Amino acid sequence: MxxxxxxxxxxxxxxxxxxxxxxxxxxxxxxxxxxxxxxxxxxxxxxxxxxxxxSKSTKLIHGGVRYLEQAVKKLDWEQYKMVRKALKERSILLQNAPHLTRPLALLTPCFSLIESVYYAIGLKMYEWIAGSKNIEASQWLSKKKALSLIPELKKERLHSAVLYYDGQLDDAxxxxxxxxxxxxxxxxxxxxxxxxxxxxxxxxxxxxxxxxxxxxxxxxxxxxxxxxxxxxxxxxxxxxxxxxxxxxxxIKVSRGAHIVLPQQYLQGNTAILVPKTDDGRVIFMIPWQDHLLVGTTDEADTLSETPDLEPAEKTYLIDYVNRYLATKVSEDAVTAGFAGQRPLLxxxxxxxxxxxxxxxxxxxxxxxxxxxxxxxxxxxxxxxxxxxxxxxxxxxxxxxxKKESPACQTDTQVLFGGVHYIFDDWQHLCKHYAISPASAQHLMRKYGTLASSVLALSHDDNSLLAPLVEGHPFIKAEVVYVVQEEMACSVDDVLIRRLGLGLRDAKAAAQARSFVTQILKQIIG
Ligand SMILES: Cc1cc2nc3c(=O)[nH]c(=O)nc-3n(C[C@H](O)[C@H](O)[C@H](O)COP(=O)(O)OP(=O)(O)OC[C@H]3O[C@@H](n4cnc5c(N)ncnc54)[C@H](O)[C@@H]3O)c2cc1C
Missing domain, CATH: 3.50.50.60 (FAD/NAD(P)-binding domain)
Known part of the structure; x- marks a missing residue:
């Protein structure tokens, strides 16, 4: 483009x-x-x-476990239908952009037998509503099994857990x-x-x-x-x-904030769902692009062009991380944060x-x-x-x-980069180019089948295969590619939306700024 x-x-x-x-x-x-x-x-x-x-969502493709709970409690048929429709959409989103989505396992820690029975029944219902579109069967887990799946969980008070599945997407x-x-x-x-x-x-x-x-x-x-x-x-x-x-x-806007932490606090691929905070919210701790994404808050707000993470939101989210994870996390560990505004009707x-x-x-x-x-x-x-x-x-x-519409085709339209996508092709990329497996996998997940086009830029300039910043899988060629081919026009377009580095690690993004600025100047002036 x-x-x-x-x-x-x-x-x-x-x-x-x-x-x-x-x-x-x-x-x-x-x-x-x-x-x-x-x-x-x-x-x-x-x-x-x-x-x-x-680009500021929790990155979940979900029917909404919380909406289902409300539908049941209030016998709300409309809410139930909404969950059912969203669960059908979930499978379409996953299918149409395999490079930008993945099924996500989520574990709900339970602190009593009653709680675990309640969530196990609720999540079976969620699965039943999804019907043939269900990702995988939910499971009740003993304390021992829960801890073997997520060893970082706090042991004290834990009774058992329920495991269920939703989807995750790279929203931007x-x-x-x-x-x-x-x-x-x-x-x-x-x-x-x-x-x-x-x-x-x-x-x-x-x-x-x-x-x-x-x-x-x-x-x-x-x-x-x-x-x-x-x-x-x-x-x-x-x-x-x-x-x-x-x-x-x-429209009423409601703000929601997230913090991002290093992956070490929750390794593996399973997320944690905190089903009820003291103030009745839901918080997710989700493995996300080699980091841990924690959110969100839900607060009535006034409309803003630049909603940002507030210090109180950071403290609030860290408090919940520390209630559920064994290793104490300090606010200094936060590598990035962002806030967005929900357009509620x-x-x-x-x-x-x-x-x-x-x-x-x-x-x-x-x-x-x-x-x-x-x-x-x-x-x-x-x-x-x-x-x-x-x-x-x-x-x-x-x-x-006022004319007859052709049929909607978006349910089967595979998106750019997703046609004939095979994740394992990252191995071919490694064979042909001097990049690490982590970079090759990252490129497949960001650009799908276009990953090879990103790497082809190195034919003219081999230095573009170098890492953009140390400690991250991004390579310099990506910057050139997104400016030339993806209409990125500013440093934030590149670092926040196209690459996503700014949303994971603000310090690393700051280090990359001068290279990005130089490329923007060269290509679009
Ligand atoms: C914290 C948070 C977490 C969320 N998590 C999830 C989740 O996990 N899963 C989920 O399914 N949903 C989630 N959502 C909801 C989801 O993100 C939103 O419903 C969705 O992104 C809204 O998209 P939109 O296109 O309607 O609005 P936007 O993404 O805000 O797009 C509107 C665009 O209009 C542009 N615009 C405004 N005025 C003009 C103008 N005059 N000229 C040209 N352009 C203009 C703006 O710049 C903006 O880019 C979450 C929302 C928030 C806030």
Whole structure:
């Protein structure tokens, strides 16, 4: 993908079928779905693809054990259906990007017989709802078995444990793979370009165009489209107001923070689920990219462009790590941290207003504003991004374009880098290039079948095979590759979203900055 080529395409397209505002999971999912159904699509993202909530998640592909508990306790059929749908989506996400996902075993420590029976029944139910899409059977584990699986667990008070399975994804790169696949199929996709305001039909207020500002070159574009889709997650109310100032807010943001620790505190591949904290939350401790990811918090917040880990959140999360793990962890051990904002939909619909709502499932909603015809997709979670995209594109065909829709194809569309992916090919990479097994495995997991293209850059310059920073599997060629081929335009685009180093180890990322800056200067000036 080349940003200048995308800008050229933008200039040369008199009218798009759809202009999608927002390049997180939701917008990227819609871009792919709509393109596969034959529409001419433009996607614009103010920052970088997945720069906001979609790179700050807990990276779980899950039905939501907690939602199931609530569904049962409150006999809530809608909640139950949501869990069932998310579990179906889980298998699709795993299947369509094998390089960016993996099944994840999670262990729930139990401190009494009653607790262990409660969780064992609950997790059997979770498995039963997943049906044929289940990953592996859940198991009750004795204290001894639990400790043999996770020797780092605190022994005292432990009674037994329950083991179950969900999925894990590389969220920022999953979003990028959706964007790359959409682009490959014909969509125009541009990052660092902001939707500023809409052009409207004077008679009826209907949207007909949008003014975009390229934030890298400070140039403006005026673009026409038949449909405008608001996929801006936590920022959805801002775009709704631009379209129709009479609309009342629908989004409440809730912040969630994570800390990252060295892998030594929880080795192996099994995660820990703390099912209930003192304040009724769920905390995960998850082996993640050679590190340990711990989160999350859940706190009502005001909208922010730069949510960050707060010291109190760090203390709170470390406290839970120390309640469950035998080795004491100090706050100094934290290598990185990040926070994001969940775009939660307000429960009550403001139907008295100018909006007509299509409540497709309770977790997310596609709204068509009656006056402006802006389509807003709000709520949801990473796991259900594909379903959200499908619902949005269905609504667009039925209610705005008013024509029969071709069938949705995203359930079987393997994403960029995932076609004919075989993880064991890392061994071939090691044979042909002077890199360590850790680097070869890392490249397969980040770039899938494109790992060989990253390494091919060393044919011209062998020094690109060198590690980017000591102690991590990243190599210098990746920096060149992501700037040339993946539209990374800033140091954060490279280190946080494309490589992910900044989210694992902030000090190492700081060491890599000067090399990244040098490459950015050389390639894109
Ligand atoms: C702490 C936390 C943990 C989570 N964990 C999980 C999990 O484990 N599993 C799961 O399934 N879900 C999880 N979620 C939920 C999931 O991450 C979100 O539902 C999902 O990422 C939302 O994606 P989005 O595309 O709607 O929003 P975003 O990713 O925020 O994307 C919206 C984009 O719109 C852009 N934008 C805004 N205004 C404009 C404009 N004017 N012009 C152009 N672009 C604009 C923004 O820059 C942003 O990139 C978690 C969320 C949080 C906060």
């Amino acid at each position: 080349n940003r200048n080529k995308q800008l050229e395409k933008l200039k040369n397209t008199p009218q798009y079928d759809i202009c999608i505002i927002g390049g997180g999971a939701t917008g990227a999912g819609i871009a792919l779905d709509a393109t596969l159904r034959g529409l001419n699509v433009l996607l614009v993202e103010k920052q970088d693809f997945a720069a906001q909530t979609s 790169r999953y979003c990028l793979a959706l964007i790359q696949t959409a682009e490959q199929k014909g969509a125009t996709v541009i990052n660092h370009i902001q939707a500023l305001k809409f052009g409207k039909n004077e008679d009826n207020g209907r949207l007909k165009s949008v003014w975009l500002k390229d934030l890298l070159h400070q140039t403006e574009y005026h673009i026409s489209a038949k449909v405008f889709v608001n996929a801006t997650g936590p920022f959805a109310d801002h775009i709704r107001k631009l379209a129709n100032p009479k609309l009342k807010p629908r 307000e429960a009550q619909l403001h139907t008295a207003l100018d909006a007509e709502t299509k409540s497709l499932v309770r977790d997310h909603e596609v709204e068509i504003d009656r006056r402006s015809r802006l389509v807003s997709i709000m709520g949801g979670k990473w796991t259900t991004y594909r379903l959200m995209a499908k619902d949005t594109v269905d609504v667009i065909f039925e209610n705005i374009l």
